[in-house]
Amino acid sequence: MKNFRRTWLSAFVSLIVMTPALSVVAADKTAVVKDSKPxxxxxxxxxxxxxxxxxxxxxxxxxxxxxxxxxxxxxxxxxxxxxxxxxxxxxxxxxxxxxxxxxxxxxxxxxxxxxxxxxxxxxxxxxxxxxxxxxxxxxxxxxxxxxxxxxxxxxxxxxxxxxxxxxxxxxxxxxxxxxxxxxxxxxxxxxxxxxxxxxxxxxxxxxxxxxxxxxxxxxxxxxxxxxxxxxxxxxxxxxxxxxxxxxxxxxxxxxxxxxxxxxxxxxxxxxxxxxxxxxxxxxxxxxxxxxxxxxxxxxxxxxxxxxxxxxxxxxxxxxxxxxxxxxxxxxxxxxxxxxxxxxxxxxxxxxxxxxxxxxxxxxxxPEISKTMQRDAGRVDGKALVDDVNQVLLKKFGVDKLVSKWSGPTMLLNYALIEEKNLKAADVENAASAFLLTRPGIAQVFTRTQLEQGALPDTRLGKLMQRAWHRQISGDLMLVAKPYWYFGSGKSGTSHGSPYxxxxxxxxxxxxxxxxxxxxxxxxxxxxxxxxxxxxxxxxxxxxxxxxxxxxxxxx
The missing domain is CATH 3.40.720.10 (Alkaline Phosphatase, subunit A)
Structure with a gap:
């Protein structure tokens, strides 16, 4: 009988403690109901x-x-x-x-x-x-x-x-x-x-x-x-x-x-x-x-x-x-x-x-990172646009296929691509291949990849996919290497990476x-x-x- 009473009493106390409507927390001078809103x-x-x-x-x-x-x-x-x-x-x-x-x-x-x-x-x-x-x-x-x-x-x-x-x-x-x-x-x-x-x-x-x-x-x-x-x-x-x-x-x-x-x-x-x-x-x-x-x-x-x-x-x-x-x-x-x-x-x-x-x-x-033996620096996105356009001009015979830098993306001129009977995927891939050779660039993801969700199943891939908006974002999404960032200045630092x-x-x-x-x-x-x-x-x-x-x- 004593065990039964003890068990019943324990269950009753537990019920009181666990019931939100009865639970209060002492707070300085006033008891605040736990279910209340701030x-x-x-x-x-x-x-x-x-x-x-x-x-x-x-x-x-x-x-x-x-x-x-x-x-x-x-x-x-x-x-x-x-x-x-x-x-x-x-x-x-x-x-x-x-x-x-x-x-x-x-x-x-x-x-x-x-x-x-x-x-x-x-x-x-x-x-x-x-x-x-x-x-x-x-x-x-x-x-x-x-x-x-x-x-x-x-x-x-x-x-x-x-x-x-x-x-x-x-x-x-x-x-x-x-x-x-x-x-x-x-x-x-x-x-x-x-x-x-x-x-x-x-x-x-x-x-x-x-x-x-x-x-x-x-x-x-x-x-x-x-x-x-x-x-x-x-x-x-x-x-x-x-x-x-x-x-x-x-x-x-x-x-x-x-x-x-x-x-x-x-x-x-x-x-x-x-x-x-x-x-x-x-x-x-x-x-x-x-x-x-x-x-x-x-x-x-x-x-x-x-x-x-x-x-x-x-x-x-x-x-x-x-x-x-x-x-x-x-x-x-x-x-x-x-x-x-x-x-x-x-x-x-x-x-x-x-x-x-x-x-x-x-x-x-970056200058501090270099003292720690890290590869670090700044990437001028607008200068990259000029460089990639020169490469695409040589390959396709068409100038200004990349129209704008909209960090960290580049916008392709799809109207020009269509007018010249080029394949968008070919232009994307050629641009990506060149950009990956440039200092400070770790990854380049194309619109085709992003629209198809074909980015690598890695943390970096997931973060970049989440950051891209189909209607608003550019067509080539660039990722700087660790300790690099997109900027044209000579001092200070900046953010914007997935690291x-x-x-x-x-x-x-x-x-x-x-x-x-x-x-x-x-x-x-x-x-x-x-x-x-x-x-x-x-x-x-x-x-x-x-x-x-x-x-x-x-x-």
Missing amino acids: KLVVVLVVDGLPQEQIVRYRDQFGEGGLRRMLDQGAWYSQAHQAHGVTLTAVGHSAVLTGAYPYQHGIIANEWVDKNTLEQMYCTEDKAHTYIGEETKKGAGTSPANLRVATVGDELRYATGNQSKVVTVSGKDRGAILLAGKTGTAYMYMSKTGRFASSTYYMQQHPAWVTKYHEGNPQNRFYGQAWKPLLPDSAYKNDVPDNMVATEDKGMPITYGSSSGKEDAEYYGKLLTGPFVDEMTLDFARAAVEGEQLGSNPAGVTDMLGISLSSHDYVNHAFGPESRMSHDHLQRLDRMLAKFFSYLDKKVGLNNTIVLLTADHGFPNV AYDTNVPLMIMGTPWIRPGYYSQYAEVVDIAPTLAHILQLRPTAAADGRVLTEALK
Whole structure:
């Protein structure tokens, strides 16, 4: 009888613990029902942050920023942007659509329109302009080129537009591609130092935006210097400034202009350093206050997307091995600590999901790679077009069979190929054979191969197939060798490859009632974020989602 009672009591207790409706989690002062939805979802994208920098510098992080996410959240060490063209617009599109480029249609930061042969910027929309700001040709003003929905779109649909989705970034593409079709995006204007939206979203800014810009907060950094945050000994493993930067670009870096006053030169310089990120987070706070994010009725979640752009600019200019990149990440960590503290007081982190990832990683500067005995360099795509056209002219007697470079692809002139009675496959194969002999080129995939899905069954083949869009992409898809990249510059570095240094990015999720903290070595992808958030928010999954729900990290 005693055993029966013990067994029955044990089963009863287990039933109570396992029943979601009865399960609660103690959170500071308030018990949070485990099945409840967060009041606010904050999606942070650090532009150009490779996972290896989190690992390399984690011991120097402060208590409340990235360390808080590492200790209190789920951290995936093997998370990847799992497509082959790792660029800012492509990576941002993956975060909340859960889709690869072959579906979402953002194949690069810019590409050549196959019909007009004109340059198309990823968030370009001639029908819309910035509010109160100059709108140059090709400016990013709407998500017209994004072909699929985001989690934010599904969230607003499910709540009858009660949920608010607001995004902010130093780059237009960083804000717009997180906002989706129905959110509201604000982006940094490098000519004035203000944040603005576009007429796609509204005709005039709300009052809180005007109030934020009173007193010109963007001017407070004029004459300030970016100096090392940590003691010199903290940077002992970094590459010396003179190996990655000219003498006048190493730290300290003073922000000013040749005119001696705040102007477009000064506002543009701010992007390569910590201050635009500081302003972006300040503007995000203003958005929380102005839009009352996280203050909806129970069961209605708001979303705040923040793309922090400056780490990308720093890494382009100096490389991820530099003291500047190292210091910038440490400063960003401290900024995040202050922002998390603000969210905790305003909304409560126990009512909030905070997610952090990156749009891509970064390779070393080629000159640094060479010191490590690596074959490394830069490939000038436009020069390659001239070279391949000379080879095709000799073989087929027809000039300009390759019409444009649209990195990392080339566009063939199919009208000319047909007019001259050539076989497209013959031209593709001849071009491919030549390109494979050129320095820095690892692979070339032709339109015929890509349309037939005839790429090799390898990681590289899968990533490049995912990155190619049948209607938009070019006809010859080039892959640079490891440690090479497509670019014509003489210094700095860039990204865009299918290799791990470009694909392996942070993926951290924090939210006590919903997330199981810990270090996860399982393979994960950035496209897993959208299905996971949809699951937590009890939403219809985004239609094009290629990812999975990260069930192992959920309570």
